[in-house]
Amino acid sequence: MTLAPHEQLPDHDRPPDPQPVAARVRRARTAPPWWFALPALLLFAFVVLVPSVRGVHYAFTDWDGLDPDFSFVGLDHFSEMFHDADAKQAIWHTLLIAVSITVVQNALGLLLALGVDTAIKSRNVLRVFLFAPAVITPIVTAYLWRNLLGPDGAVNSLFGAMGLGDWRQDWLGSPGLALWAVVGVTVWQFAGYSMVIFLAGLQSVPREVHEAAAIDGAGPVRRFWSVTRPLLAPALTINLMLSIIGGIKLFDQVYALTGGGPGHATDTISTLIYKDAFTLGEFGYSIALAVVLTIIVAVVSTGQYAVLSRNERAAS
Amino acid sequence: MSRYRPRTLALELTMIAVALVVGFPVYVLVNLALRPASDTSSPISPTTSPTFDNFTQAWQQGSLGGALGNSVLVTACSVVIVLAVSSLAAYPLARVTARWSRGTYLTFLLGLVLPFQLASLPLYQTMRDMGLLGTPWALVLFYSGLQVPFTVFLYVGFLRALPRDFEDAALIDGCTPLQGFRYVVLPMLKPVTVTALVLNAVAVWNDFFTPLLYLSGSAQQTMPVAIAGFVGQYVTDWNLIFAALVISILPVLLVYFLLQRSIINGFAGGLRG
Numbered sequence: 246m247t248l249a250p251h252e253q254l255p256d257h258d259r260p261p262d263p264q265p266v267a268a269r270v271r272r273a274r275t276a277p278p279w280w281f282a283l284p285a286l287l288l289f290a291f292v293v294l295v296p297s298v299r300g301v302h303y304a305f306t307d308w309d310g311l312d313p314d315f316s317f318v319g320l321d322h323f324s325e326m327f328h329d330a331d332a333k334q335a336i337w338h339t340l341l342i343a344v345s346i347t348v349v350q351n352a353l354g355l356l357l358a359l360g361v362d363t364a365i366k367s368r369n370v371l372r373v374f375l376f377a378p379a380v381i382t383p384i385v386t387a388y389l390w391r392n393l394l395g396p397d398g399a400v401n402s403l404f405g406a407m408g409l410g411d412w413r414q415d416w417l418g419s420p421g422l423a424l425w426a427v428v429g430v431t432v433w434q435f436a437g438y439s440m441v442i443f444l445a446g447l448q449s450v451p452r453e454v455h456e457a458a459a460i461d462g463a464g465p466v467r468r469f470w471s472v473t474r475p476l477l478a479p480a481l482t483i484n485l486m487l488s489i490i491g492g493i494k495l496f497d498q499v500y501a502l503t504g505g506g507p508g509h510a511t512d513t514i515s516t517l518i519y520k521d522a523f524t525l526g527e528f529g530y531s532i533a534l535a536v537v538l539t540i541i542v543a544v545v546s547t548g549q550y551a552v553l554s555r556n557e558r559a560a561s
Numbered sequence: 562m563s564r565y566r567p568r569t570l571a572l573e574l575t576m577i578a579v580a581l582v583v584g585f586p587v588y589v590l591v592n593l594a595l596r597p598a599s600d601t602s603s604p605i606s607p608t609t610s611p612t613f614d615n616f617t618q619a620w621q622q623g624s625l626g627g628a629l630g631n632s633v634l635v636t637a638c639s640v641v642i643v644l645a646v647s648s649l650a651a652y653p654l655a656r657v658t659a660r661w662s663r664g665t666y667l668t669f670l671l672g673l674v675l676p677f678q679l680a681s682l683p684l685y686q687t688m689r690d691m692g693l694l695g696t697p698w699a700l701v702l703f704y705s706g707l708q709v710p711f712t713v714f715l716y717v718g719f720l721r722a723l724p725r726d727f728e729d730a731a732l733i734d735g736c737t738p739l740q741g742f743r744y745v746v747l748p749m750l751k752p753v754t755v756t757a758l759v760l761n762a763v764a765v766w767n768d769f770f771t772p773l774l775y776l777s778g779s780a781q782q783t784m785p786v787a788i789a790g791f792v793g794q795y796v797t798d799w800n801l802i803f804a805a806l807v808i809s810i811l812p813v814l815l816v817y818f819l820l821q822r823s824i825i826n827g828f829a830g831g832l833r834g
Contacts, residue, residue, distance in 0.1 A: 277653040277738050282665050285650035285709050288642075292706025293672050296680035296687065303683060357579070364565050365573040373821045374580050380817045380824065382767040384785045385806050388792050389590050392604075392799050399589040399604040406605060433583065438828060445829040494676055497769045501789070515770075518678050523774070528682060535679040543674050 297539075304533040309526055322533035331509050332517060332534065338424060339513040339541070343492030345428045346435075350488050351481070353432065354439025359469075361440065362447045372444065376437040383434060387501030390430045391417065394502075420510035423503050427511055431498050435491070439484045446480025447473065482553040486546060493542055514538045590810075594803035615804035619791070623805050628787035629812065635697050635783060636765045639704035643712050643761055646705070648750055651716030652742055656725065666717060672710030677771070680707075685774055695779030700772055704765045712757050719753035720746075759820075759827030766813070784809050 304322060308315040326332045357375055361368045378386060393399045394416035401413040416426045450473055458468045496515035499505060505512035505520070512520075514534055522531035589604050595611040602609075619625065654666045684703070685694070693699040731745040732738065747754075769785040776786055791805045817824055 276657050277742065279653055279661060281653045281738070281742070282650040285646040285713060286665060288646060288706040289669065289672060289709045292684065292703055293675060293680050296683040297675050299683040300679045360572060360576045363572060364569050365576060367573060367577060371576055371580055372825065373818070375583060376825055377814065377817060378583070379828070380763055380813055381810055382769070382785050382813065384769040385788055385809050388788065388802065389586055389806055392803070393586055393589060402603045402605045441825055441829045494678070515678060522682055532679070532682055535676070535682065538676050539679050542676050546674055
């Protein structure tokens with residue numbers, strides 16, 4: 246965790262400023278100029294803002310990505326989406342994947358953090374080791390897992406060697422399993438990330454509070470529920486936001502593991518955006534899907550932020 | 562921490578078992594990468610006659626050297642630009658309470674919510690018109706803008722908690738605002754700069770969607786697209802593919818294990834700066 250500034254700078258105990266008006270004048274004169282923000286603003290506008298606004302505009306046209314002559318089609322793409330089984334399915338998969346990843350990844354991350362934040366000797370090594378998958382390129386880990394989860398892959402071999410031959414499956418080839426394989430691979434990669442954030446939260450719980458609760462007769466479960474849990478709220482907020490938004494935008498894992506298949510069993514909004522634009526040339530429809538993705542991300546993140554920050558305030 | 566008891570040992574062994582399960586895919590990865598294609602024994606049994614042939618072949622046939630160079634170039638340039646413009650922008654945004662300042666900051670925050678899928682298709686057209694498609698500079702430009710909101714957010718949060726006496730003193734002593742930023746503010750931002758550096762570098766290095774769009778059909782590749790292309794080409798030759806995966810992972814893991822403390826702290830402290 247980055248150090249709070251007051252831990253690095255001597256914090257002088259100053260008497261209150263005797264001349265607040267003069268101080269305000271001085272502040273005004275020495276305020277950093279507005280043009281410091283200009284380079285960042287221009288880059289941001291060029292890369293994100295302007296194209297996003299144009300994107301929203303294109304979502305209402307029949308633009309094909311090339312032809313400068315395109316016409317306004319109103320809400321056609323959006324009403325088409327309501328009748329497009331693939332699109333509806335992709336939206337459902339996106340939500341299902343995002344919620345599943347969020348629940349499983351945070352549950353595992355919290356358990357790992359609680360296990361590592363103890364007196365065990367290997368805690369530092371385990372922390373480094375368990376976090377390692379999170380820095381590896383997702384497309385690379387996904388290709389690795391595509392082989393491991395294949396019919397003759399290492400996962401099935403392992404089950405066979407353990408006498409669990411019945412558990413062998415064509416993990417990525419069966420429509421009912423492939424989606425969960427995508428979830429599992431993503432959780433494998435990022436559970437350590439959740440763990441690290443929970444660990445930072447756990448370590449912010451002062452030991453004296455734990456000791457005081459123990460002296461007062463609280464057992465480990467009670468101490469977790471009444472002392473640790475409320476103080477973990479900020480870490481939980483960050484973790485939930487990261488995993489649910491990451492899950493909604495998930496692309497690399499699906500692309501590499503299943504390509505959206507078998508059939509359309511694992512297509513998400515992101516993979517449909519890519520396919521519609523670059524294999525079907527339907528840019529307008531593809532961008533309309535991106536608009537839907539944007540709305541989902543915006544609704545989920547603002548809703549989640551509101552709920553969680555209210556709980557955080559209630560807990561502290 | 563409490564004392565080491567038998568229960569602690571049981572927990573220790575459980576956690577190590579969990580770590581072994583997590584590490585299992587990496588064992589298989591290395592095991593198969595070292596194996597000649599003729600060896601068709603079970604993927605989990607250790608390879609009996611290890612060879613490095615897959616690595617030399619993957620390196621040459623996948624032109625991974627060029628991809629590695631491009632990845633380094635794109636990541637280094639993008640991260641330097643993002644950190645420079647974002648820290649500079651965060652300075653007035655954290656210090657000035659005028660309406661333009663708050664408005665600009667909120668505009669940046671909006672960027673945190675916009676998924677890049679929305680911007681990347683129209684921007685594709687702009688990049689094409691500018692002749693940047695298929696060059697690493699399209700990516701540098703893209704990330705330099707895309708990563709700004711998050712980085713500004715980190716810097717502003719950190720700056721707001723910093724006392725302003727030092728910069729005020731520097732300005733009164735005759736520094737220009739730019740000198741004050743360069744010599745007084747920037748050194749104080751070092752901890753958050755490390756965090757921002759780590760998070761941006763990992764995000765840019767690992768991104769696949771953007772180079773897939775902007776570099777497709779060109780000879781220029783970054784590591785993730787080179788790997789995807791390699792898998793597409795050698796569909797079933799998994800020993801060769803695994804060697805390529807190992808090559809792509811090695812530099813990342815090397816940097817990770819060297820700088821693990823800063824990297825983990827960067828991720829752990831990420832959103833609170």
